Amino acid sequence: MSAERSPEKIEIVEKYSRWVRYTHWLNVPFLFIMIWSGLLIYWANDEYVRMPQWLAQALFLDHRLAEGLGWHFAIMWFYTFNGVVYSFYLFISGEWREIVPLKRSFRDAIDVVKHDLKLTGELPPQPGKINGAQRFAYTGALVLGVFSVITGIAIYKPVQVQWLTEALGGYRAARLEHFIIMNLFCLFILAHLLQVFRAGWANLRGMIAGFDEVSGSSTSARESNAENARAAEAIKRGENL
Amino acid sequence: MKKHLVSREDLQRRLFRSVVAGFVFITFALGTFLTIRYGPLDRKLPVALRKAQSFNEKVAAELANPERPAPCKEAPPKGTPPRVNGLIGLRDDVDGDTYRVIVDSGAKHFEMTIDEMMKLPRTEAVNDFKCVEGWTAVIQYAGVKFKDFMKIKGVGLREDGTPYPYVGLETPDKKYYVSLDSKSMMSDDTVIAWEMNGAELEVENGYPFRLIIPSKYGIKNLKRIGRIFFSDERPPDYWNKRGYDWFSGL
Incomplete structure (x- = not known):
């Protein structure tokens, strides 16, 4: 209605669909609680990286094993279910093509990192919604999610699924793997937050409202670049660049 | 796009x-x-988290086999002292000559001496012992299978021949107590043990008898069994009262 009266029209692209946005934001509290309650559990046997008593006390992580177990084994269902919904959506919609690294992504990722560290000025052309570094990061996060659940099951029911626990190298190995995954998740979150902060509002708005302005200076707007458009077309045709 | x-x-x-x-x-x-x-809390844990535990228990009842034996391991060198993690219920002195294990099953009530218990068929196993804290230790243990104990002593069944759903155990001073589902107690590697790592149990490891049930966390592996009883109701459980999951099945 107001669209006709408005003199100014803005060209937008639909960047992130509802499914991606909802599962993304739901994952925030779920993953946070999994990490926090996991630390409450880890405190009781801090065998890989020692958690000094002063640190545990400062972060309120000490003497709360029962509480940690309680939260961990309640939220695990929501965390896993949400991740399954996200994975299914990516698969069914074909949007996984926008996430997985392409042949060129490795080179792109290095260029993006160089650019972001202010070593070089040029960003590589970007086929699709996200850049090469993002492709690695988001696919990596999904892989971490899958393995967090698998290693988690292996140490949650090591007698019932002993084949799985043994396949992961035994109970102690699986517990260490679960711990390493948590650390990698923390690294991912740190880098992710840093980059989101750097990229600014137009980028964050894509994950909140779903759209991005084409005329703006935001990332996906660079798709108007002819080379990017050609690359995007190729992806649509299913070619692996 | x-x-x-x-x-x-x-x-x-x-x-x-x-x-x-x-x-x-x-x-x-x-x-x-x-x-x-x-x-509100229920046994020191938020009510919603207790509900999640009941849900997890139902899932385990559907998907898990409580009698599945734990994977066998290579025995630790004979005489390796087992890790000692708690001494609740073990403060009193023990006198082997006068020690009695009390058994209650319905109308049946009797006491067993150490010798009587050790005459029951001996079984041996090597398994990973897992603490709820997250550490594990491979242990060798020997004793009588709990299901053999039940069969030979004729306990654990109601008058109609069906099993009691719960088993309770407590130390002689009643300061430590656990309760378990009978199904898990029927597993072949659930044992009333009098030997660990090739040696007689030390006092701090539960002399004269302790429960070893590798399909549960260590908190359920009660040391110094003073009484064994069978029940229709879920008997109280020391760590469950303090916020931990009652089932604690691995």
Whole structure:
């Protein structure tokens, strides 16, 4: 209605669909609680990286094993279910093509990192919604999610699924793997937050409202670049660049 | 990517809706967390988390086999002292000559001496012992299978021949006590043990008898068995009262 009266029209692209946005934001509290309650559990046997008593006390992580177990084994269902919904959506919609690294992504990722560290000025052309570094990061996060659940099951029911626990190298190995995954998740979150902060509002708005302005200076707007458009077309045709 | 033209007003309306939805979500998520975290407790744990434990127990009842034996391991060198992690219920002195294990099953009530218990068929196993804290230790242990004990002593069945659903164990001073589901107690590697790592049990490891049930966390592996009883009701459990999961099945 107001669209006709408005003199100014803005060209937008639909960047992130509802499914991606909802599962993304739901994952925030779920993953946070999994990490926090996991630390409450880890405190009781801090065998890989020692958690000094002063640190545990400062972060309120000490003497709360029962509480940690309680939260961990309640939220695990929501965390896993949400991740399954996200994975299914990516698969069914074909949007996984926008996430997985392409042949060129490795080179792109290095260029993006160089650019972001202010070593070089040029960003590589970007086929699709996200850049090469993002492709690695988001696919990596999904892989971490899958393995967090698998290693988690292996140490949650090591007698019932002993084949799985043994396949992961035994109970102690699986517990260490679960711990390493948590650390990698923390690294991912740190880098992710840093980059989101750097990229600014137009980028964050894509994950909140779903759209991005084409005329703006935001990332996906660079798709108007002819080379990017050609690359995007190729992806649509299913070619692996 | 789909491109289309929209008016600035429409775009701002769309953004406004999403931001509001975001704040509603944050409020809802934080509210839910705080309500659970600072709401009523059930045995020292938020009620909602207790409900999750009951749910997990139901899932385990559907999917798990409580009698599945734990994977066998290579025995530790003979005489390796087993790790000691708690001394609750072990403070009194033990006199082997006068020690009695009390057994209660329905109308049946009797006491067993150490010799009587050790005459029961001996079995031996090597398994991973897992503490709820997260550490593990491979242990060798020997004793009588709990299911052999039940069969030979004729306990654990109601008058109609069906098994009692729960087994309770307590130390002689009743300061440590556990309760378990009978199904898990029927596993071949659930043992009333009098030997660990090739040596007689030390006092701090539960002399004269302790429970070894590798399909449960260590908190259920009661040391110094003073009484064994069977029940229709779930008997109290020391660590369950202190916030831990009752089932604690691995």
